[in-house]
Amino acid sequence: MATLFCLSSHVGSASAQTSNPPAIVEVCTPCHGINGTGGEVEKPNLAGQKSIYFREQLLAFRSGKRKHPDMKLIARDLSDREIDQLVIYYSTLSPN
Numbered sequence: 185m186a187t188l189f190c191l192s193s194h195v196g197s198a199s200a201q202t203s204n205p206p207a208i209v210e211v212c213t214p215c216h217g218i219n220g221t222g223g224e225v226e227k228p229n230l231a232g233q234k235s236i237y238f239r240e241q242l243l244a245f246r247s248g249k250r251k252h253p254d255m256k257l258i259a260r261d262l263s264d265r266e267i268d269q270l271v272i273y274y275s276t277l278s279p280n
């Protein structure tokens with residue numbers, strides 16, 4: 185897997201990241217955290233979420249089928265490619 189090659193360059197960093205986050209993750213981190221485990225109780229954890237479920241939720245927020253004011257605003261501007269990157273990133277993070 186390509187991500188394995190990225191790991192070595194991050195071994196020395198203090199964070200517990202498991203793979204190189206795509207740039208778009210910056211949009212999510214204030215609420216969901218870089219590790220997919222947000223601090224506040226009303227923000228769901230994303231780390232290790234099932235990839236099919238994760239994609240369906242983002243598509244549902246984008247289309248308005250699933251309603252939430254914050255996530256609607258966020259998902260509205262996501263491209264299919266960005267959704268792919270987010271699905272891969274968060275679903276492969278360890279939930280712990």
Ligand code: HEC
Pocket residue numbers: 208209211212213214215216226227228229230238241242251252254255258270
């Ligand atoms: C302003 C805060 C905020 C930001 C920024 C944000 N989210 Fe969320 N997100 C939430 C909240 C709050 C919920 C819970 C929605 C609900 O109650 O239905 C949520 C729910 C979700 C869910 C559904 C989780 C589940 O278990 O059903 C996914 C997936 C998700 N967010 C992904 C993302 C991604 C990917 C990004 C970045 C592109 C992002 N979010 C940015 C606040 C945020």
